[in-house]
Amino acid sequence: MAEEHQPTTLGRVITFTSGKGGVGKTTTTANVGAALASLGKSVVLIDADIGLRNLDIVLGLENRIVYDLVDVVEGTCRLRQAMIRDKRMNNLHLIPAAQTREKDAVSPQQMRAVCEELRRQFDFTLIDSPAGIEQGFRNAVAGADEVIVVTNPEVSSVRDADRIIGLVEANELPTPRLILNRLDPLLVRRGDMMSVEDVTDILSIPLIGVVPNDETIVTSTNRGEPAALDTRSRAGQAFRNIAARLTGQDVPLMVLEEPDGAFRRLLRAFGFGGGPSVAVRGGAD
Amino acid sequence: MGFLDTLLGRHPQPARPVRPPSASVAKQRLVEVLIQDHVKLTPEAMEAIRRDIVKILSRHLDVDADRLQINITRGERGESLVANVPVRRGGLTGTGRR
Numbered sequence: 001m002a003e004e005h006q007p008t009t010l011g012r013v014i015t016f017t018s019g020k021g022g023v024g025k026t027t028t029t030a031n032v033g034a035a036l037a038s039l040g041k042s043v044v045l046i047d048a049d050i051g052l053r054n055l056d057i058v059l060g061l062e063n064r065i066v067y068d069l070v071d072v073v074e075g076t077c078r079l080r081q082a083m084i085r086d087k088r089m090n091n092l093h094l095i096p097a098a099q100t101r102e103k104d105a106v107s108p109q110q111m112r113a114v115c116e117e118l119r120r121q122f123d124f125t126l127i128d129s130p131a132g133i134e135q136g137f138r139n140a141v142a143g144a145d146e147v148i149v150v151t152n153p154e155v156s157s158v159r160d161a162d163r164i165i166g167l168v169e170a171n172e173l174p175t176p177r178l179i180l181n182r183l184d185p186l187l188v189r190r191g192d193m194m195s196v197e198d199v200t201d202i203l204s205i206p207l208i209g210v211v212p213n214d215e216t217i218v219t220s221t222n223r224g225e226p227a228a229l230d231t232r233s234r235a236g237q238a239f240r241n242i243a244a245r246l247t248g249q250d251v252p253l254m255v256l257e258e259p260d261g262a263f264r265r266l267l268r269a270f271g272f273g274g275g276p277s278v279a280v281r282g283g284a285d
Numbered sequence: 286m287g288f289l290d291t292l293l294g295r296h297p298q299p300a301r302p303v304r305p306p307s308a309s310v311a312k313q314r315l316v317e318v319l320i321q322d323h324v325k326l327t328p329e330a331m332e333a334i335r336r337d338i339v340k341i342l343s344r345h346l347d348v349d350a351d352r353l354q355i356n357i358t359r360g361e362r363g364e365s366l367v368a369n370v371p372v373r374r375g376g377l378t379g380t381g382r383r
Contacts, residue, residue: 155311162319191306198312202319 011042011119014126014246015144016179017168019160021131023152024181027217029128030058031236034226035243037092041123044083046114047097048140049130050105056096060087060224070098073110079117088229093122103135108142115143124246133167141168147176148208153183153194161203177208179242184213185256196253209242211235212256316359324357324364331355338368347373 016029026049033045046069047055056062067082072095079095086092095114098105118125129140141147147168151161161178168176180199187193200207214235220227227236228243234254241251326334339350349371356367 155315158315159318159322163322166323188308191308194308194311198308202312202315 011122012124012146013115013119013144014124014146014148015048015129015140016126016148016150017129017137017140017164018131018150018157019133019164020151020157023150023157024211024217025131025150026054026058026128027221028148028150028179028181028211028239029126030055031226031228031239032243032246033092033124033126034059034086034089035228035236035240036124036126036246037086037089038229038240039243039247040091041247042091042121043124043126044093044095044118044122046095046118046125046127048106048111048127048136050097050101050103050136051099052130053097053099055128056084056094057224058221059094059226061094061096062224065096068096068098069114070101070105072114073106079114088225103130103139106139108138111139112143133163137164137167138171141171141173144173147173148179149176149203149205150179150181151199151203152181153188153196153199158194158199158202165203165205175205177206178203179209179211180207181211182213183210183256207253208245209238210253210256211238211242212254320357320359320364324366326357334366338370342370346370349373 016025016032018025026047029045033043037043045055045059047053048069049055050070053068056065061084064084067077069082071077072079072082082095083093084096086094115125115127127140127144130136149161149164149168151157165176178200180196183196184193188195196207196210212234214227214233216227216230216233217235220230220233220236226239227233228239230236234256238254241254244251335353335355338355339348339353342348343350352371354369356369357364358367
């Protein structure tokens with residue numbers, strides 16, 4: 001066989017997964033993708049949650065879908081035709097999930113082939129895995145080089161994250177990295193939420209980021225505008241930090257201050273600065 | 286009554302037991318459940334392990350089987366099975382017959 005043209009560097013394929021549903025996988029994939037694109041990287045996002053399409057609406061691209069991932073693997077369209085270009089950044093793309101099909105419409109082999117093609121064209125291919133540990137998960141990690149596990153500081157999602165970490169390692173992938181999403185520093189300080197250290201102690205995998213619980217995620221998702229593009233959003237900043245770490249930059253973990261309460265505003269009005277803050281440290285890179 | 290009495294200390298509230306912070310409870314429960322998740326040993330399997338440990342060590346030592354303790358613990362590098370096998374006085378001079 002003749003040698004194919006090889007680009008100088010192949011892109012990375014990273015899957016975001018969690019086991020448990022509702023921990024923020026889709027939001028994380030969308031925001032890390034948008035943040036990587038804003039750093040100038042070429043990015044394609046794949047919604048691997050076949051039957052429960054969502055990444056499109058989080059990104060505000062739901063009205064532009066013509067073809068989807070199943071169309072690609074079945075040969076109904078070319079890969080390029082299924083890629084929706086983002087409204088805001090021309091280096092960010094989405095391959096949506098099929099909405100009316102089942103998980104078994106795609107096989108791990110087909111996902112691997114799609115990923116191999118995408119890594120020749122993009123710096124980053126980010127895959128949003130469905131919840132669960134069955135075929136949808138196996139498809140989502142089939143073509144991945146790296147896996148990022150998203151969890152919340154809460155017993156059921158940490159337990160499921162532990163299960164997923166075992167399955168990722170059983171798939172002969174490198175040790176996944178962890179995003180701790182929706183941390184509330186006030187609750188941690190009160191002793192009513194597990195801290196970053198508690199969760200990293202239990203899961204024993206490297207941390208790549210901590211995202212504070214932040215209402216700007218609700219409003220940005222309502223509008224279909226990733227919070228990572230809003231410079232005032234704390235969660236957006238956390239996602240931008242994760243993107244920077246993925247590109248190899250050494251970014252310290254954010255200091256997660258308490259939300260601004262009435263008392264604190266009053267203090268500030270009288271010239272008393274920001275007050276104490278809760279520093280979040282961990283085994284970050 | 287009620288509020289005022291409490292304020293004046295007439296009906297001191299029974300001291301509430303001090304409960305550990307819910308986050309530490311969460312962590313402790315997780316550590317325990319993950320051991321169960323990782324080491325899928327049924328009580329029958331544990332009993333069989335206990336019997337076999339006694340059987341094998343008894344070839345060499347005078348083992349106090351009633352006080353034998355077996356625990357699964359979680360360390361840096363995953364779970365380990367830790368057995369504490371008490372030996373009766375003089376038991377350590379076992380003959381090691383095969």
